[in-house]
Amino acid sequence: MTKLTVITENTVPGKVDGLCGEHGFSLFLETPEIRILFDTGPAGIATLGNAPKLGVDLSSADAIVLSHGHGDHTGGLLGVLRTIGKPIPVYGHPGIFADRVSKRANGRIVYAGMPYKREALEGLGATFNLSAAFREIAPGVYLTGEVPRRSAFETGDAELYIKRGNDLVRDPLPDDQSMAVKTAEGIALILGCCHAGLVNTIDRCREKLPGQPIHTIIGGTHLGFAPAEQLRETSRVLRDLGIKRLGLSHCTGLPAGAYLAREFGEAVAFCNVGYTLTLP
Numbered sequence: 001m002t003k004l005t006v007i008t009e010n011t012v013p014g015k016v017d018g019l020c021g022e023h024g025f026s027l028f029l030e031t032p033e034i035r036i037l038f039d040t041g042p043a044g045i046a047t048l049g050n051a052p053k054l055g056v057d058l059s060s061a062d063a064i065v066l067s068h069g070h071g072d073h074t075g076g077l078l079g080v081l082r083t084i085g086k087p088i089p090v091y092g093h094p095g096i097f098a099d100r101v102s103k104r105a106n107g108r109i110v111y112a113g114m115p116y117k118r119e120a121l122e123g124l125g126a127t128f129n130l131s132a133a134f135r136e137i138a139p140g141v142y143l144t145g146e147v148p149r150r151s152a153f154e155t156g157d158a159e160l161y162i163k164r165g166n167d168l169v170r171d172p173l174p175d176d177q178s179m180a181v182k183t184a185e186g187i188a189l190i191l192g193c194c195h196a197g198l199v200n201t202i203d204r205c206r207e208k209l210p211g212q213p214i215h216t217i218i219g220g221t222h223l224g225f226a227p228a229e230q231l232r233e234t235s236r237v238l239r240d241l242g243i244k245r246l247g248l249s250h251c252t253g254l255p256a257g258a259y260l261a262r263e264f265g266e267a268v269a270f271c272n273v274g275y276t277l278t279l280p
């Protein structure tokens with residue numbers, strides 16, 4: 001059995017019990033072999049506050065995975081390491097510490113990268129295990145590694161930059177990766193922000209795990225930032241794939257979520273704070 005729990009997400013649905021929504025994402029994965037914290041949410045109060053209310057003991061985590069370096073996925077890391085209180089492997093891509101910013105519509109530059117120095121995190125027990133390769137980090141749990149950009153309609157974020165001296169250069173987010181989990185139903189693909197593009201990410205997963213159908217996709221699809229063509233094309237690919245469960249979170253947003261709910265009906269779930277899923 002595999003269990004997923006969304007700890008931090010933008011929204012708290014329905015009846016709440018002191019749970020907190022924050023812009024970001026954090027999910028807890030439990031398999032018979034390993035417990036993994038996938039992303040840590042932003043540097044706010046949600047991840048540490050929500051976890052115990054959701055029955056998640058962060059100190060039981062065996063490993064942490066960072067989908068990419070943006071602060072809304074890595075900002076919770078410092079507090080999480082303090083809570084765990086022991087050395088723990090942290091998996092990611094070598095690019096997660098890039099000095100990155102976001103350029104707002106009004107021209108304002110906002111820091112968007114990892115808000116901590118590597119040394120500070122290592123001092124709290126983080127043992128970084130960084131690679132751009134596809135790899136199996138536990139039995140049946142895989143990281144896609146760096147995702148080749150192949151689809152013509154997934155063009156990335158025009159407002160995201162990396163600082164190089166005094167210059168800003170477009171940030172292609174090479175560190176963005178997803179996690180694939182083998183279950184009896186097929187592959188469950190867990191996304192952080194999916195800057196690489198959902199179709200590119202699906203292609204990477206199918207190429208590296210041939211013959212294993214993707215049954216479930218859950219997490220931030222980034223389709224909330226995508227042009228209409230990308231949403232339509234992605235929807236077509238998901239239909240061809242015969243996707244059985246589409247768990248929408250974080251950077252999907254309401255308009256894209258509503259579009260996908262109309263297209264995929266009961267296959268769609270809105271995976272807000274507290275959403276849980278148990279897979280055979």
Ligand SMILES: [Fe+2]
Binds near residue numbers: 068070193195
């Ligand atoms: Fe991001």
Ligand SMILES: [Fe+2]
Binds near residue numbers: 024070073193220250
């Ligand atoms: Fe994000």
